[in-house]
Amino acid sequence: MLLQEGSAKMAKEEFKSLEVYETGPTLTFSMGPQHPGTGHFRMVITVVGDMVVRCDPDPGFVHRGEEKMCEYKTWITNIPHLERPAILDSAGMTYPYVLAVEKLMDIEPPERAKYLRVIMAELQRICSHLYWLGLMGVFAGHATMYMWCFGDREYLVDLTQLIGGQRITHSYFVPGGVRNDAPPKVPRELVKDFSRYYRMILGKDYPGGEMPEDFRKYVLAVCDFFDARLDEYYPMLLDSPIFIYRTKGIGILKREDAISLGVVGPVLRGSGVKSDTRIDEPYDAYPYIKFNVPTMDGCDSYSRMMVGYYEMKESVKIIRQAVEQMPEGPVKLKQHPVTIKVPAGEVFASAEAARGQCSFYIRSDGTDKPYRVKICSPSFRNLIAMPYLIRDVRIADIPIIYWSLNYWPVECDR
Amino acid sequence: MSILRDAKRTLMPIYAGLKHVFLKPYTIKWPYENIPNLPDEGYRFDPKAGIGYPGSKGRHLLYMEKCTGCGSCDLTCQNIAEAITMTYGFDVVTVLDEKCYEYFKEFRPEIVEALDAILGSFSAEPSCIQYNSLSSFFWTPTDVKQIIKVDGRYEIKLNLEPIFDVRAVEVLYQKVYPGVKKLKVTGWELGKLEAATESASVELSKQDLTVSVLVRKIDMGYKQNRRSFFPSVDYGRCVMCGFCVDACPFQALEMTNEFELSALSRRELIYTPSMLAKRPEEFNITGVPPELNVIERARMVFRRLVW
Ligand code: SF4
Ligand code: SF4
Secondary structure (H helix, E strand, O other): OOOOHHHHHHHHHHHHHOOOOOOOOOEEEEEOOOOOOOOOOEEEEEEEOOEEEEEEEEOOOOOOOHHHHHOOOOOOOHHHHHOHHHHHHHHHHHHHHHHHHHHHHOOOOOHHHHHHHHHHHHHHHHHHHHHHHHHHHHHOOOHHHHHHHHHHHHHHHHHHHHHHOOOOOOOOEEOOEEOEOOOOEOOHHHHHHHHHHHHHHHOOOOOOOOOOOEHHHHHHHHHHHHHHHHHHHHHHHHOOHHHHHHHOOOOOOOHHHHHHHOOOOHHHHHOOOOOOHHHHOOOOOHHHOOOOOOOOOOOOHHHHHHHHHHHHHHHHHHHHHHHHHOOOOOOEOOOOOOOOOOOOEEEEEEEEEOOEEEEEEEEEOOOOOEEEEEEEOHHHHHHOOHHHHOOOEEHHHHHHHHHHOOOOHHHHHO | OHHHHHHHHHHHHHHHHHHHHOOOOOOOOOOOOOOOOOOOOEOEEEOOOOEEEOOEOOOEEEOOOOOOOOOHHHHHHHOOOOOEEEEEEEEEEEEEOHHHHHHHHOOOHHHHHHHHHHHHHHHOOOOOOOOOOOOOOOOOOOOOOOEEEEOOEEEEEOOOOOEEEOOHHHHHHHHHHHHHHHHHHHOOEEOOOEEOOOEEEEEEEEOOEEEEEEEEEOOOOOOOOOOOEEEEEEOOOOOOOOHHHHHOOOOOEEEOOOOOOOOOOOHHHEEOHHHHOOOOOOOOOOOOOOOOOHHHHHHHHHHHHHO
16 A cells, blocks of 8 residues: 555654553454444444453434524523433433523522422432333343333333323423422323232232322322332342342442542442432422432442432432422412523532433523523533443443443433 | 352242233233323413413314414424424415306316316325425315306315415415426416415416416404414424413413324324314324234233233
């Protein structure tokens, strides 16, 4: 092959800037950019035999320009597209945006709205974690878990549908409250259908009494049901040797590394750091609710999965308390439904999404549109741990480590 | 010890799973079975109280007797998905003069070929969706026998139900022009195209015959909406957020629990105001669920009995 002088020189310089490892014969290939469970994402992986020596994550395949898009849409019409990056957890994604706009406007939502937001956010946290756990079952070669998680997820998705009108992406939170109250009743057919599973799992009748369609009763029953199901998940997946041998001691992220890399959410808590925005900077109704922040000291993939598992149990607790404590009253401040005035200024707000802390920085110049919106999504912050974890492991461990980070490419690329 | 523990751990999932073998499965066999979790109510918004009512966010429901054509819903959706377009209803009319009418009664080939071309292009599906045009997919067969005499001229209405579009000239271009252009070959001459937002017409002449095609706006007779200006929704774009419902100051727009909106072409996804005005039970786009054959039915019964 004939190389021109200039390009040869450039190649030389480029070669100099590369890090060179003494590893023997290596092979570099790219994993992706297909759909490894969550979205389009590519990893460039260098292997020696079966051992991975280097992993280069290559995000950006699903970049949608959400931040720029925010500058062209009004304050309220931004909400539908802002929940698209994390459709499983649309509440977690729009929560910080709504909190930030409320801070700018200096308004406080009504009490009932705060509780409804908490219920919705926790329901979607469970939905998102069930997806995480279910797909982890698939990656670890355990198809039953996938079926179970998705079967149980239906009842929680149904609950979000009753409140928000859709199965996912509800556009439910708006600055100044929520868009509608919870329904007083659930469909009779749904109660009939659900009570059968309730009896199947808990071995007792659905606690209907006089008014079996009452919303509050139904939510509490779903909480009981799901709690019992979570107890069944433990021997099924998390205590089974298939899963333990594949995840224990794989992808170790030490406590100090986790802090210095700045990871968030279950990944950080799986490394033994007790950090949660709901406790550290409580917002909305979280100060009135008692719950724990589960942490694990294993620092490996197994710990991260266990944190997810225990978080679901905590979320059930939160929903139960929120439903019981929820006061009556209005759910939204009186304002124009689609055109709101936001004064000039800048603001930063964060909330705990399912994958960790999600933060928004918003700058307003007093017009009907934001001047700048900066999104710091949890997946983006967890991505940085990936090259550190996928190193000196076997190729077969890549999916386990990748998915134990609960990485969601769409949320990362925004 | 560790072997024993592992053995127990290995057997536990089997035990946990075994219980479920004897229980009825979760799966709902939609569309053969109903979906129990669908709220009957649709999402509504009360502009006076400024609060929405919980319900399904499915296809929209338009109350034509309340809508004033203010366009607030359109304005809101321009910022979200650009799914809503405000449209007028149009009639397409072929106008024959006295002589043409005589020829038409005798089925002279000259006039038949002209009418044939106009009708043919009117009922054909347009080849593509043009920007900002919303010609409705559903056309109704023309009733050629219904001829009205107006001012000494004879009018044949080509459509039974109104055609909704943004401008009259779009209807003319998409529905009539392709056929009319072909008539040039057989000696017809195209007159000047007169186009305005509310009406458009083109004149055809051959020797002493004159046929004109006229697209004119109809008055649907709603007192609050004299212009007959209604929203159409393109469900290829709509994300079912329901903010258009919030934006409507007259409670004219609601949502229903109809979610089966799939179609075989993009044009079928554009719902005209008259389609949006029908309740889900009146207007079932997907039709009846497919019939089960004997074997499938037997299998479902068998499943019920055993589990
Ligand atoms: S529900 Fe559909 S039509 Fe209405 S504003 Fe949202 S995207 Fe637009
Ligand atoms: S549906 Fe409502 S918002 Fe839309 S044009 Fe009619 S009255 Fe106006």
